[in-house]
Amino acid sequence: xxxxxxxxxxxxxxxxxxxxxxxxxxxxxxxxxxxxxxxxxxxxxxxxxxxxxxxxxxxxxxxxxxxxxxxxxxxxxxxxxxxxxxxxxxxxxxxxxxxxxxxxxxxxxxxxxxxxxxxxxxxx
Amino acid sequence: xxxxxxxxxxxxxxxxxxxxxxxxxxxxxxxxxxxxxxxxxxxxxxxxxxxxxxxxxxxxxxxxxxxxxxxxxxxxxxxxxxxxxxxxxxxxxxxxxxxxxxxxxxxxxxxxxxxxxxxxxxxxxxxxxxxxxxxxxxxxxxxxxxxxxxxxxxxxxxxxxxxxxxxxxxxxxxxxxxxxxxxxxxxxxxxxxxxxxxxxxxxxxxxxxxxxxxxxxxxxxxxxxxxxxxxxxxxxxxxxxxxxxxxxxxxxxxxxxxxxxxxxxxxxxxxxxxxxxxxxxxxxxxxxxxxxxxxxxxxxxxxxxxxxxxxxxxxxxxxxxxxxxxxxxxxxxxxxxxxxxxxxxxxxxxxxxxxxxxxxxxxxxxxxxxxxxxxxxxxxxxxxxxxxxxxxxxxxxxxxxxxxxxxxxxxxxxxxxxxxxxxxxxxxxxxxxxxxxxxxxxxxxxxxxxxxxxxxxxxxxxxxxxxxxxxxxxxxxxxxxxxxxxxxxxxxxxxxxxxxxxxxxxxxxxxxxxxxxxxxxxxxxxxxxxxxxxxxxxxxxxxxxxxxxxxxxxxxxxxxxxxxxxxxxxxxxxxxxxxxxxxxxxxxxxxxxxxxxxxxxxxxxxxxxxxxxxxxxxxxxxxxxxxxxxxxxxxxxxxxxxxxxxxxxxxxxxxxxxxxxxxxxxxxxxxxxxxxxxxxxxxxxxxxxxxxxxxxx
Numbered sequence: 001x002x003x004x005x006x007x008x009x010x011x012x013x014x015x016x017x018x019x020x021x022x023x024x025x026x027x028x029x030x031x032x033x034x035x036x037x038x039x040x041x042x043x044x045x046x047x048x049x050x051x052x053x054x055x056x057x058x059x060x061x062x063x064x065x066x067x068x069x070x071x072x073x074x075x076x077x078x079x080x081x082x083x084x085x086x087x088x089x090x091x092x093x094x095x096x097x098x099x100x101x102x103x104x105x106x107x108x109x110x111x112x113x114x115x116x117x118x119x120x121x122x123x124x
Numbered sequence: 125x126x127x128x129x130x131x132x133x134x135x136x137x138x139x140x141x142x143x144x145x146x147x148x149x150x151x152x153x154x155x156x157x158x159x160x161x162x163x164x165x166x167x168x169x170x171x172x173x174x175x176x177x178x179x180x181x182x183x184x185x186x187x188x189x190x191x192x193x194x195x196x197x198x199x200x201x202x203x204x205x206x207x208x209x210x211x212x213x214x215x216x217x218x219x220x221x222x223x224x225x226x227x228x229x230x231x232x233x234x235x236x237x238x239x240x241x242x243x244x245x246x247x248x249x250x251x252x253x254x255x256x257x258x259x260x261x262x263x264x265x266x267x268x269x270x271x272x273x274x275x276x277x278x279x280x281x282x283x284x285x286x287x288x289x290x291x292x293x294x295x296x297x298x299x300x301x302x303x304x305x306x307x308x309x310x311x312x313x314x315x316x317x318x319x320x321x322x323x324x325x326x327x328x329x330x331x332x333x334x335x336x337x338x339x340x341x342x343x344x345x346x347x348x349x350x351x352x353x354x355x356x357x358x359x360x361x362x363x364x365x366x367x368x369x370x371x372x373x374x375x376x377x378x379x380x381x382x383x384x385x386x387x388x389x390x391x392x393x394x395x396x397x398x399x400x401x402x403x404x405x406x407x408x409x410x411x412x413x414x415x416x417x418x419x420x421x422x423x424x425x426x427x428x429x430x431x432x433x434x435x436x437x438x439x440x441x442x443x444x445x446x447x448x449x450x451x452x453x454x455x456x457x458x459x460x461x462x463x464x465x466x467x468x469x470x471x472x473x474x475x476x477x478x479x480x481x482x483x484x485x486x487x488x489x490x491x492x493x494x495x496x497x498x499x500x501x502x503x504x505x506x507x508x509x510x511x512x513x514x515x516x517x518x519x520x521x522x523x524x525x526x527x528x529x530x531x532x533x534x535x536x537x538x539x540x541x542x543x544x545x546x547x548x549x550x551x552x553x554x555x556x557x558x559x560x561x562x563x564x565x566x567x568x569x570x571x572x573x574x575x576x577x578x579x580x581x582x583x584x585x586x587x588x589x590x591x592x593x594x595x596x597x598x599x600x601x602x603x604x605x606x607x608x609x610x611x612x613x614x615x616x617x618x619x620x621x622x623x624x625x626x627x628x629x630x631x632x633x634x635x636x637x638x639x640x641x642x643x644x645x646x647x648x649x650x651x652x653x654x655x656x657x658x659x660x661x662x663x664x665x666x667x668x669x670x671x672x673x674x675x676x677x678x679x680x681x682x683x684x685x686x687x688x689x690x691x692x693x694x695x696x697x698x699x700x701x702x703x704x705x706x707x708x709x710x711x712x713x714x715x716x717x718x719x720x721x722x723x724x725x726x727x728x729x730x731x732x733x734x735x736x737x738x739x740x741x742x743x744x745x746x747x748x749x750x751x752x753x754x755x756x757x758x759x760x761x762x763x764x765x766x767x768x769x770x771x772x773x774x775x776x777x778x779x780x781x782x783x784x785x786x787x788x789x790x791x792x793x794x795x796x797x798x799x800x801x802x803x804x805x806x807x808x809x810x811x812x813x814x815x816x817x818x819x820x821x
Contacts, residue, residue, distance in 0.1 A: 017131045054171050090348075104178060117295060
């Protein structure tokens, strides 16, 4: 079964681009337009979450905190996507419990590599 | 929302919506400049347009929007207030974004308007100008510290909730592994009994010894998401730039104290116990055996690294004048001949003591000679690179455009041989440039790249060093050669010569094809002189040529003095050496699907011929014939082709001076020299080219 990625981003075009890349990389995709939707769509079969930082309703940090403090799939790897001007937000994301981040703009390979890195099976 | 699958189209629709909400926010702000929600809305609209625009490669749009976004960020962060001017500029920016999105390449008017808005924003909020962004994609590069390798001791203790935050330690360790060579010891001493184990918690810790040339930051970056939650201690314990005269690293006890595994008191107590320090510490319960093992590994690693470094240091630091080396080689030569006399006299005297002394002396002299010869080797690079300037100047004189490609420059040759090769090679190069390679115009007419290529390549070939000089010029005109040879009486009218025989005529004494002598190749010295010089070195020269495609001069220079590195293989009870430059890899014979009796194997999807060396050398199958399944297939390359050699076993790599074979082996095909192994036995050098040619038939 293909790994499932949850994309949390308020930009439709951004979600669409990420979806295209991920599907080409063999992933299934679930989309959410903000943190609140993201929490609602997070299920136990999600392998990785990618979240934007800046979103209405519930931003990326609040979203990560909600996942880590919740009960559903709370240890799922979460990649935070930030623009360069938000670089200092990485620390904030890290404290909230993000697993890694990706700086926008990125190329297809960079996204797939970042996902593979955190989604690799934890075989010992 | 759109069903379009074209992100650019989706983006246009999205921007249209965002611009509506931006306009709405700006209008609201005009009425209530302190409405934080609206400021945030305006900012986010810009932010999304910037982010997605950059992703789509719309950099002009991304850069412009970034400037405007920065202004709104300043206001949002409370560093400035909303002014009517900002709202006016925001509205202008809104139109500008629409304009930028509506055109593929913005014209001068649009660009000027963008510049005006940005300049006014900068005047109002100077910080905007200080925040130019890079909209282009970049990879974060890990700086290499330029050869200095540091060994880091990384003591990694993940927080107990490591698994819960999705930070799998194994993934970080794998990332670390990409930085360099790694040695790792895991500790399980904190893992509780299964009945008390909480599977969501992490109880493991690791000691990692990482040797890398990437700097400390690269190492720390791996842990950037966990460094304030996990216990991570990173210590540099060895550096390649350190003076390595001191081979000894710290003592075991010191390492354990330094790591914080034991205290100084405990160390003292263990020292007094008068047994091995590690055992004593474990016995007294001061430290777990795992931790002692980790410290021992560290000690061992550093000692090995320092040893390697020291041997490198000494081999690279001695300079000797070449005259001294020449003298040494000569003296050794005299030794050898004097010794022959001694041995004859000893044999005549029949005194066993004198005889055995003479034998021991022979071994010593042999070693000394080998060593002296090794000292006399230089890489052909010395020879080849001297031709760069010549090729450049000649090409210029002849109005030709020629690229010189050098290959195998590490191949070593005796220094004296190198000197005697200079003139012949010079002549060959001149010929290539003058007669072989065409002018750019001629080349273009022939459908070739205007720049010609001259390649000089050196490689070990059995007991020889092969040097190839090839050009991609017009090749030898065999018709002209035949005519000339007829005129000069070198061949008779009814001689039927093959293409290659015709080519070889250029080496005939006095032969020269060009009607007019140029000032480059001149008249007089012909290829016959080149051939004589090469043969004077005990070598040979052959020419290959294809009309319109170019010519190659193949020189074979005997390797009597050259050192080869090869792979030792066993066939029957004889050892053979295959030169490293010819070996591709060794595989189990079983792995290769054979094609019946055809002596072909399927090697990585390619059909490659193979030769069973037992059959080839007509050797007894030997005692281990029953274990035929253990036979190996040595894949080698020969003259740009692949060939498999079936051997009984592969032993080791071996480096040695090659000796030419005596008269005894004159009739043996497929071997071209011998090396003396450590135990005094001979290993024969495989002449891969020769064996390969056999498979043609």
